Amino acid sequence: MKAEGGGKRFAVRILVAIVVLLVLLVVVLGLALETASADPYGMATARPLTVSDVSKIEPLYGDVWTPNAAVSWSPDGRFVAVGGGFTAGVAILDAFSGRIVRTWSVPGDIYVLRWSPDGRRLAVGNELGFVQSPGWVYxxxxDGFLQDSWQAHSWFVGGLAWSPNGTEIVTTSxxxxxxxxxxxxxxxxxxTNASTWGDSVDWSPDGHLLAFGSNAGPSIYDAVSHERLYQPPSVEWDQRGVAWSHSGARIAAANLDGCxxxxxxxxxxxxxYNDTAGAYGCSQFAGYPAWDPTDQMLAVPTPAGIRIFDTADGVLLRTLAFPVDRYAPSTITGNYGEGNSRDLASAWSPAGEAIAxxxxxxxxxxxxxxLPHGSVASGIAAFEFATVAGIPLALGRDFLTLLVRPSECLASEAKRSRLLLIGSVLLLFAFVVAVLQQTALEFLGRAFGGFVIPPPSWFAVTAILSCALAVIPVAVSVRVFQAVAWKTPRESGATLRIAAKVQGxxxxxVVWCLALGCLALSIALAFGVEDSPVLGATLIALFGGVGVLLATGIVSATSGATFYRSVLALLAVAGVTIGLSFAEFLAVVALLSIVHFVPTGDLAAYGIRIQFGFGIAPWIASVLALAVIGVGAVLTQSAPAFLAPLYSRLRVKSILDLQSRREVLAYLGTHPGVHFRELLRSLPLGSGNLYYHLQVLEREGLIVARRDGMYRRFFLHPTSEAKIPPGTDRS
Structure with a gap:
């Protein structure tokens, strides 16, 4: 009774520790996501870009299905306004996170939008119709509240600029x-007879001059007398977008060929810089260039990407081609030149740390x-560290023994019984932690893969949905595990309840080793190691494979399965959970389509992402581990002896180190053919302990079992005497 009471107290203590650990992990991950999602790309603390940084510039993020005809950065650098194109209206984006703050519709087709100098208003120029329709200013x-509007021209408003004091607006048609x-x-x-195509205009910072986009360059006008001061030589069909430098000393003009x-x-x-090899040989539509705040660099959008020029001498430093292949195929693309990036307009941030x-x-x-950054990974590293340190603390000394020497740990009836008491709880714990791990990896993948980070509420919803959909796969995986891990599931000790505990x-x-791998990945990213699919896959496969190998020892020690059968059982668990979770997800999608469910909020913006069961990463790691084991077995022409430091089979001498096991062997020597119930009555062992010893002795070839009707009778193996080392005490 004492042992039973002690086991129950142990189970209660572990249960409380696991619940506390789960709450801690959820809180740490939630705080990490909340903190990091506000500025996941480190733009708030990033320094301004310089000429020497151009080779290090990387894509921070890309957003899908936003307006795409015009872009303007707010004077305080916190927001970016985009408008027009195939997504009608205006969208205000948080510049640090890329998330859409608000949107509103605007009549007609938007050609240009500009923030006022104080950032309190947004001016929009459009064409109120399809072809040759009136141009309006809004x-x-x-917040999207319309303050005023008026018709500015009988045709489109192609260019618009605020006066430096914000009291006047110049428009061009x-x-x-x-x-x-x-x-x-x-x-x-x-x-009404200006030398401009009407696609671009900019007001000088001192308010004295106006620059209009025209053939092959800017036309310059006096803003007060309206006298034309300069007109470039006429070149047919070479529209140029114009932009004053911040000092007001220079004017840039560019088109979409990059000229x-x-x-x-x-x-x-x-x-x-004239690129006559462009799509139209420098006879192109106007591009919208942007100066950096120091006027040392110029960004020019082209179909091939954003060209960065050194403004001192016009040297092309680099072309920034956004990696569009990371995203889903575009359903709508413009066709105004060769190239995959297809940039149309650019804007440098006011502080100079980023280009939009x-x-x-x-x-x-x-x-x-x-510039690349790694600070966002520190929060995820804290979560992974809490997982790695929390699991051993929750389970105490038994965890390391179970990890390294599972046979020794589970050979003790007391330890075996109390560990199995918490097995079912550990099963649920493993799947919940797996969902949290996948959530953390999803965040890292988006932050370092060039995607917009959804708000923490989206991660919470997807994690809850993943846990809900995991109920059926987990239940089915237990039955599959039972069928694969035990040769004869109908025997004593192979019940569904025991299988669930052993699986836990x-x-x-596996969960602990994967946390180690994710911790290594997040630390590497935090220290500036370049992210790549190979890096993440390698670390997850390596640590996940080690976790699978450690798990096979536990399966073998509890079920008596061989090494290969244990690996197969774990692979079956991973495959079933992934397959059933995916099938459930497809069923939910089909159901939502039938009932015409329309998602709102974060789900509408970022979609629904479900982590499949125990996660794909452990499954891949298991497959890789199995492949390594198979190659090793072929090379050594034997069982996986190359894994001897961790998984060599128990030698006969170590098997007979336990007195209880020697007693079983001695009793069978004097009572051959005895069945399980008779052994249980004759020896001072519990049913679980006796069942385990019989499995080990049979697996190592010291005894054999024969079916006799309803009974299974045990005998010494004919070669047992030769296998028992000399000097072994049989008493």
């Missing part, structure tokens, strides 16, 4: 431009570039 607050008072939207000036020109305020050409662009494809339509014990080292 003034919105950042086909060969004409106008200046408007924002407060009264009264027209202050109209030029760029930088001029002084007086119109003197400082340098030109929009492109004419749906996946992704909005992109942000900057066996999955514990």
């Amino acid at each position: 003034i919105y607050t950042p 086909n060969v004409r431009y106008a200046i408007w008072d924002v407060a009264t939207h009264s027209r202050l000036w109209l030029d 760029a020109t930088v001029l002084s305020r007086s119109g003197q050409t400082l340098w030109s 662009s929009v492109g004419t494809m749906s996946h992704p339509s909005f992109r942000v570039w900057g 014990l066996a999955l514990l080292p």
Whole structure:
């Protein structure tokens, strides 16, 4: 009774420790996601980009199905406005996370949008119709509230710019431009014969000059007298987008072929870059270039990517081609030149730490570039460390013994009984922790893979759905595990309840080793190691494979299965949980389609992501481990003796070190053919302990079993005497 009471107290203590650990892991992961998701790409603390950094610039994230015709960064650097294109209206994005803050519709087709100098208003220029329709100006607050609107031209508003003091707006249309008072939207000036195509305009920082996009460069006008100061030589069909430098000393003009020109305020050409090998040989639509805050670099969008120029001499430093192959195939793409990136407009952040662009494809339509970072991985590393340290603390000394010497640990009737008491709890614990692990890996994959990070609430919903869908796969996996791990499931000790407990014990080292692998991955990323699918897959496969090998020792020690049967049982568990979870997911999707369910909120923005059962990573690791074992067995022409340090089979002498096992062997020597119940009555052993000893002795060839009707009778093996080392005490 004392042992039983002690076992129950042990089970209660472990149960409380596991519940506390689960709560701790959920809290740590939740805090990590909450903290990191606010600025997952480290933009708030990033330093401004310099010319020497151009070779190190990497894609930070891309957003799908956003407006893609125009882009403008708010003066405080916190938000980016995008508008027009195949997604109508305006979207305001959080620049740090890439998440859409708000959207609203705007009539017609948007051509341009600009933040006011104080960041309190957003001006939008459009065409209110399909072809040659009136162009309007709309003034919105950042929350999407319409403050004012007026018709500016009889055709589209292709270019728009605020005056430096924010009281006036200049608009441009086909060969004409106008200046408007924002407060009264009264027209202050109209030029109906301007040297501009009407696709671009910019106001100099000092407010004295205007630059309009025209053939092969900018046309420069006096903003007060409206006198034309400079007009470039006429080149047929070479529209250029224009942008003043922040100092106001230079003007950049560029088109979508990447042809760029930088001029002084007086119109003197400082340098030109003409790519006649482009799609149209420098006869292209206007691109929208952007200066960095120091005026040392110029970003020019092209179909091949964003070209970065050194503005001192016009040297092309690099072309930033966004890795669109990481995303789902775009359902809509623009066709205005060769290249996969298809950037249309660019904007440098006010602090200079990042470059934003929009492109004419749906996946992704909005992109942000900057310097790589690793700080976001530190929160995930804290979660992994809590898992790695928490599991041994919750289970106490038995954990390490179970991990390294499972046969020795489970040979003791007391330890075996109390560990099996908590086996079912450990099974549920393993699957919940597996879902949390997959959630952490999902976050790392998005943060370092160039994807927008959903809010923590989305991760919470997907984790809950994953746990809910795991109920049936877990239940079925127990029956599959029972069928594979035991040769004869109808025997004593092979019940479904025992199988669930053994499976829980066996999955514990897999979960722990995977946490070690994820910890190594997150630490590597935190220290700046470049992320790649190979790095993550290698670490997960390596540590997961070790976990599977450790788990086979537990399966063999409890069920009496051979090494290969134990591996097969674990593979079967992983395969069944993944397959059933995937089938459940497809069934749920079909059901939602039948009832015409329309997701809202985060699910509508980021979709539904389900972690399949015990996770794909352990399954892949198991397959790789099995492949390594198979290759080793072929090379050594024997059983996997190359795994001897961890998994060599028990030698006969070590088997007979236990007195209880020697008693079983001695009794069979004097009572050959005895059955299980008679052995149980004759020896001072519990049924579970006796069953385990018989399995070990039969597996090692010291005894044999024969079926006799309803009974299974045991005999000494004919060669047992030769196998028992000389000097072994049989008493």
